[in-house]
Amino acid sequence: MSAVIEEHHHDDHHHGPAKGIMRWVFTTNHKDIGTLYLWFSFAMFLLGGSFALVIRAELFQPGLQIVEPEFFNQMTTMHGLIMVFGAVMPAFVGLANWLVPMMIGAPDMALPRMNNYSFWILPFAFTMLASTLLMEGGGPNFGWTFYAPLSTEQGPPSTTFFIFAVHLMGISSIMGSINVIVTILNLRAPGLTLMQMPLFVWTWLITAFLLIAVMPVLAGVVTMMLMDIHFGTAFFNAGGGGDPVLFQHVFWFFGHPEVYIMILPAFGVVSAIIPTFARKRLFGYASMVYATSSIAFLSFIVWAHHMFTVGMPLAGELYFMYATMLIAIPTGVKVFNWVATMWQGAMTFETPMLFAIAFVILFTIGGLSGLMLAIGPADFQYHDTYFVVAHFHYVLVPGSVFSIMAAVYYWLPKWTGNMYDEALGKLHFWLSFVGINVLFFPQHFVGLAGMPRRVPDYNLQFADYNMVSSVGAFLFGFSQLLFLFIVIKCVRGGVKATDQVWEGAHGLEWTIPSPAPYHTFTTPPDLKDISEAHG
Amino acid sequence: MDKAKRCKWLIALSLLMSSSLAFADWSALNMRQGVTEISQEVYGLHMIMFWVCVVIGVLVFGTMIISMLMHRKSLGVKPATFHDNTTIEIAWTIVPIIILVVLAIPATTTLTKMYDTGDTEMDIEVRGLQWKWQYTYLNDDPSKEISFISSMITPQEEIYNRAPKRENYLLDVDNELVIPIDTRIRFLITSGDVIHSWWVPDFALKKDAIPGFIHELWTIVDTPGTYRGKCTELCGPYHGFMPVVVRAVEKDEYAAWLLEQQAEAEKVFEIVGKQWSEEELMVEGEEVYLRACASCHQVNGRGLPPAFPSLVGQGLAVGPIEDHIDIVLNGKPGSAMQSFSKQLNAAEIAAVITYERKSWGNQAESVQPKEIFEMLEAQ
Amino acid sequence: MSTTSNEAYEPYYVPEQSKLPIFASIGIFLTVYGMGNILIDMSAGEDHSLGIWILMTGGLVLGFTLFTWFSTVIKENHAKMYSAQMNRSFVWGMSWFILSEVFFFAAFFGALFYVRMFSIDWIAGEGGRGPSDMLWPGFEAAWPLLNTPDMERFPGAHTSMGWFGLPLVNTILLVASSFTVNIAHHGIKEGNRQKLVLWLAITVALGIAFLICQVLEYQHAYDELGLTLNAGIYGTTFYMLTGFHGAHVTLGTFMLAVMLGRAIKGHFRDDDCFGFEAAAWYWHFVDVVWIGLFVFVYILGS
Numbered sequence A: 001m002s003a004v005i006e007e008h009h010h011d012d013h014h015h016g017p018a019k020g021i022m023r024w025v026f027t028t029n030h031k032d033i034g035t036l037y038l039w040f041s042f043a044m045f046l047l048g049g050s051f052a053l054v055i056r057a058e059l060f061q062p063g064l065q066i067v068e069p070e071f072f073n074q075m076t077t078m079h080g081l082i083m084v085f086g087a088v089m090p091a092f093v094g095l096a097n098w099l100v101p102m103m104i105g106a107p108d109m110a111l112p113r114m115n116n117y118s119f120w121i122l123p124f125a126f127t128m129l130a131s132t133l134l135m136e137g138g139g140p141n142f143g144w145t146f147y148a149p150l151s152t153e154q155g156p157p158s159t160t161f162f163i164f165a166v167h168l169m170g171i172s173s174i175m176g177s178i179n180v181i182v183t184i185l186n187l188r189a190p191g192l193t194l195m196q197m198p199l200f201v202w203t204w205l206i207t208a209f210l211l212i213a214v215m216p217v218l219a220g221v222v223t224m225m226l227m228d229i230h231f232g233t234a235f236f237n238a239g240g241g242g243d244p245v246l247f248q249h250v251f252w253f254f255g256h257p258e259v260y261i262m263i264l265p266a267f268g269v270v271s272a273i274i275p276t277f278a279r280k281r282l283f284g285y286a287s288m289v290y291a292t293s294s295i296a297f298l299s300f301i302v303w304a305h306h307m308f309t310v311g312m313p314l315a316g317e318l319y320f321m322y323a324t325m326l327i328a329i330p331t332g333v334k335v336f337n338w339v340a341t342m343w344q345g346a347m348t349f350e351t352p353m354l355f356a357i358a359f360v361i362l363f364t365i366g367g368l369s370g371l372m373l374a375i376g377p378a379d380f381q382y383h384d385t386y387f388v389v390a391h392f393h394y395v396l397v398p399g400s401v402f403s404i405m406a407a408v409y410y411w412l413p414k415w416t417g418n419m420y421d422e423a424l425g426k427l428h429f430w431l432s433f434v435g436i437n438v439l440f441f442p443q444h445f446v447g448l449a450g451m452p453r454r455v456p457d458y459n460l461q462f463a464d465y466n467m468v469s470s471v472g473a474f475l476f477g478f479s480q481l482l483f484l485f486i487v488i489k490c491v492r493g494g495v496k497a498t499d500q501v502w503e504g505a506h507g508l509e510w511t512i513p514s515p516a517p518y519h520t521f522t523t524p525p526d527l528k529d530i531s532e533a534h535g
Numbered sequence B: 001m002d003k004a005k006r007c008k009w010l011i012a013l014s015l016l017m018s019s020s021l022a023f024a025d026w027s028a029l030n031m032r033q034g035v036t037e038i039s040q041e042v043y044g045l046h047m048i049m050f051w052v053c054v055v056i057g058v059l060v061f062g063t064m065i066i067s068m069l070m071h072r073k074s075l076g077v078k079p080a081t082f083h084d085n086t087t088i089e090i091a092w093t094i095v096p097i098i099i100l101v102v103l104a105i106p107a108t109t110t111l112t113k114m115y116d117t118g119d120t121e122m123d124i125e126v127r128g129l130q131w132k133w134q135y136t137y138l139n140d141d142p143s144k145e146i147s148f149i150s151s152m153i154t155p156q157e158e159i160y161n162r163a164p165k166r167e168n169y170l171l172d173v174d175n176e177l178v179i180p181i182d183t184r185i186r187f188l189i190t191s192g193d194v195i196h197s198w199w200v201p202d203f204a205l206k207k208d209a210i211p212g213f214i215h216e217l218w219t220i221v222d223t224p225g226t227y228r229g230k231c232t233e234l235c236g237p238y239h240g241f242m243p244v245v246v247r248a249v250e251k252d253e254y255a256a257w258l259l260e261q262q263a264e265a266e267k268v269f270e271i272v273g274k275q276w277s278e279e280e281l282m283v284e285g286e287e288v289y290l291r292a293c294a295s296c297h298q299v300n301g302r303g304l305p306p307a308f309p310s311l312v313g314q315g316l317a318v319g320p321i322e323d324h325i326d327i328v329l330n331g332k333p334g335s336a337m338q339s340f341s342k343q344l345n346a347a348e349i350a351a352v353i354t355y356e357r358k359s360w361g362n363q364a365e366s367v368q369p370k371e372i373f374e375m376l377e378a379q
Numbered sequence C: 001m002s003t004t005s006n007e008a009y010e011p012y013y014v015p016e017q018s019k020l021p022i023f024a025s026i027g028i029f030l031t032v033y034g035m036g037n038i039l040i041d042m043s044a045g046e047d048h049s050l051g052i053w054i055l056m057t058g059g060l061v062l063g064f065t066l067f068t069w070f071s072t073v074i075k076e077n078h079a080k081m082y083s084a085q086m087n088r089s090f091v092w093g094m095s096w097f098i099l100s101e102v103f104f105f106a107a108f109f110g111a112l113f114y115v116r117m118f119s120i121d122w123i124a125g126e127g128g129r130g131p132s133d134m135l136w137p138g139f140e141a142a143w144p145l146l147n148t149p150d151m152e153r154f155p156g157a158h159t160s161m162g163w164f165g166l167p168l169v170n171t172i173l174l175v176a177s178s179f180t181v182n183i184a185h186h187g188i189k190e191g192n193r194q195k196l197v198l199w200l201a202i203t204v205a206l207g208i209a210f211l212i213c214q215v216l217e218y219q220h221a222y223d224e225l226g227l228t229l230n231a232g233i234y235g236t237t238f239y240m241l242t243g244f245h246g247a248h249v250t251l252g253t254f255m256l257a258v259m260l261g262r263a264i265k266g267h268f269r270d271d272d273c274f275g276f277e278a279a280a281w282y283w284h285f286v287d288v289v290w291i292g293l294f295v296f297v298y299i300l301g302s
């Protein structure tokens, strides 16, 4: 799809892209690969979203009406997996591909062929993962956290393909992150110091480090599963001296940093957009960098807050509670910095800014409910209820996903050379904003009132809020088709964008023409504008 | 443009409000206060956290909204140029730290209390099984131990919307866990297959049931009543149908109940000893099958292959009876097929095996409770 | 254009389109898809699996593509298309890759520590997690864990694997090989090709010797000690840690062997030997992991 749409751009520049579909298959260009990642991620967003809509349709009313419990579990699992690994992570890698080289004045990513490899593994991995739904015994049905022994002893045969799909995603992510790190550390324009880099680059540098550290651990834990399933080992079986809880420790050692992998680049995006539309430099650049690093560090030592109810000894419980609470501090610093950036600015509210502001508010709501979850004794009541579901959707959907949309609106004119349709963009924002709150806010209530997660059916007292939530889901879901329309419309034409695009935009990417030429910075840029780049 | 935007804000806000206030029964929206000292404390913690979050939210969002209203380009303001302020940055690092420390103190106290499982007056083992709970009242004298299975009795008709749903839809079980009030009770949580989680919101008790491990919980219930909860850890397709129902009763009522249970256990002894006719076995067998087996092997015996095998015209149900008995008594490790030797008594096991061997067109021999009983004794 | 820095600017080589990655993607996909099929068929008790053919096709495609890929890189390098900056990218890339491998092993070491320090004690009812011993009467926590809680399903090992004997020999072999590969490196730096080839060959031989010893050790464990994958958590951690290490030694030896071939062909100069260095770093990494294994799996584990 993207080949057709994108074709008539870019080609009149030197070293223009090749023609036809093979351009996309063989490409080594960071912009092409960024585009591929973004389209792929959007396709996965729709797929994972349709699974969510199946969930919400079933939960519209009490009773079983549309799907059987067994299939419901497959939907929950695949929804979580596809959204996390297929939609959000690749979208951020796509943004990194497009933006990091342009922001640091590099000619391309450091290892362009490997860059292409990182991308093209993904369609195979996700085809394999999605196809498990059609296999005998169905797809993975044990939740995106695939706890043993449900997954090892009772998983469907296709669990093995799920494991290998995770391996492939891991390989892709690790290669992708190596590329990002090496690009940032080695390909900055001469004279550009680390502390002059835009925050988006900083957050990605740290995210890439997190990825390199934890994706191998994920690979490790699925490998242990594979061995328990096929070779009779006893990692997760007390009968052999192992422990099912060991699975959870290893999984969450990956899983918790993973959630920050999905939010740190979002922080970077927002830190770029708010200053632009507030026409004011980012407040507290240095503290932003330190806060990001602290969050990354803390993310390694808090994993067992997902496991307060597994029966850890008291000391462990207390330690993980305290450590988790600490994360509020650097995150608070970020939130306050954004607010201070807006303070006494001269704001305008174009679509990217709307998404960014909604991000700050709704992410904070999600973060605050996260803090409530961090209180161990209270988590005994919250754990595995819809309160948790509400928490993580608030940080993930109006968090990560909104930031991705903000980024797309913000940089789309630079990518395509055309302005998107502002009126439609605003409409999209408002539909999404209303939809998302109608969708997820009531889930706090049903959660507190006692509705467990991962159930296809619930008792009658939860009926009203589930109905509201489902209505919100369809509103939000179908609004995203509008997003698709806006992007396609913009790619095909529209008002020509200027080089700087936004009045208050600073940074290297705004010094080059719109659309960005196929190859940028084949010679290093002039850095006189760079002092503005980070704020 | 401004007006239009404010208008949209209003619409958005009112939509939000209406979604949350339309059903304004607040008690149904908030955490339950519960009926134990601990659950009250937890509720207190929850409310403190909630208000702290509200205050922070109001401050942060209030500042943003003021800023959005006053510092907009359309009002002709010039942007300020500050971008750093060490004092304020230190302040907004320190203040949250203080808030967090203050919050951590009561949380620590409550948690420590929850973990103190000493001095209990009675022990109940809670064993999660797909998809029911087994409760065993532990006793130093094993012959006095009472053990029973508690599974959901909401009928399929209600679940599949063919009959109106009753009040406690999905929350009714055949055998409730009965406990005395004002007694310090220790629960020993474990599992026979995958991980479950035993949750009674009114006691603020939730603990994962991990196969191969035992975790402890304790409670003292103040008020008699029936308290309902659910399994909260994904444990397979019927995870949503695994309610927990606890009935807390006065101490003397409990004592009476206990005697009754023990008498019933005696009766079973007699039943097992006698010779059963085939009809008797079939009637009892159907009842047991629907209760204990049909969730996996389905009412029509055809199962849900490949996860749950069909028992019709194939496999062990029409094969050698020893193997059939063996799988029902001992289960099949590593699969959902569990051991029923502790869940069902010998009469029930004999009946269900007979039922399986003679239903849905299967024609194989039957087995007597006495034979099963002897096998169980020999184990 | 002017720059504000005095660092000299070097043009960075950005390859044009490439067919390699897509073939590598297809190759790796077929490889894992084939493996998946084999494993599923194996566990379903089937004798034959189509997966073998898929796996072999995938392996061939992947192997051939990677061969072409690396050859291309070498050719481009020899054609002087790479700047010093490009080489730094490779250096960084390899270092971060090795870091990711460190974390992979960390997961398995972590599992070992967790089991030894916590979970077997908990199963025996000690250490603050509840009276789990009620479920396993008679079970005693010990390491190495020869008597598992459920001896029927995980029939323990008779004896643990000592550190003396083959493991010690293997330690000596690997440590020695880290030195020899270093000497070979000096050979490059001194422009002494004979030294390079000789010591590299010795290194490869040591690697192979290590692998042979490991095979012998596994045979001994299976046949005489009853130490199997299925022997419970001791066998599990033993084989997973040493097994993944062995897989890495195999890869490392292969890499060094390729470097040996290249050295014989006359590749590498004192200022241009990244391929060799990458293989050598990898080798050192594998060596360090072994030291960890030797201490934690063998010495402290028997």
Ligand code: HEA
Residues within 6 Å of the ligand: A145, A259, A260, A262, A263, A305, A306, A307, A324, A325, A327, A328, A329, A331, A332, A333, A335, A363, A364, A365, A366, A367, A368, A370, A371, A373, A374, A375, A379, A382, A383, A384, A388, A391, A392, A395, A396, A399, A400, B056, B060, B095, B096, B097, B099, B100
């Ligand atoms: C983008 C993803 C993301 C992010 C950023 C977060 C952020 C946080 N999360 Fe969340 N979380 C998830 C994704 C995320 N989470 C997911 C996916 C799950 C469920 C997984 C599963 O089980 O399937 C989960 C589950 C989860 C749990 C387990 C719940 C359970 O299962 O019982 C806990 C418990 O502690 C938790 C805590 C936190 C905390 C403390 C933060 C903090 O980082 C939040 C910090 C932010 C703020 C606090 C707001 C801003 C701060 C201020 C305005 C400063 C002032 C504040 C104070 C001083 C109070 N999360």
Ligand code: HEA
Residues within 6 Å of the ligand: A045, A046, A047, A048, A049, A050, A052, A053, A055, A056, A076, A077, A079, A080, A081, A083, A084, A087, A088, A142, A143, A144, A145, A389, A393, A396, A397, A400, A401, A439, A452, A453, A454, A455, A473, A476, A477, A478, A480, A481
């Ligand atoms: C980034 C991650 C992410 C995102 C974006 C979302 C987005 C959404 N999620 Fe969630 N979700 C998770 C991550 C995410 N989720 C995770 C990790 C879990 C836990 C899983 C587990 O328990 O294991 C979860 C679980 C989860 C549950 C709980 C399920 C359960 O416990 O059983 C629910 C229920 O309401 C839900 C709903 C939704 C909805 C309605 C959306 C909406 O935002 C989706 C919006 C909808 C669309 C975008 C659809 C658009 C498509 C169309 C309009 C059709 C057109 C189709 C084609 C062209 C093919 N999600």
Ligand code: CUA
Residues within 6 Å of the ligand: B128, B131, B195, B196, B197, B231, B232, B233, B234, B235, B236, B238, B239, B240, B242
């Ligand atoms: Cu048992 Cu969920």
Ligand SMILES: [Cu+2]
Residues within 6 Å of the ligand: A255, A256, A259, A303, A305, A306
């Ligand atoms: Cu977390």
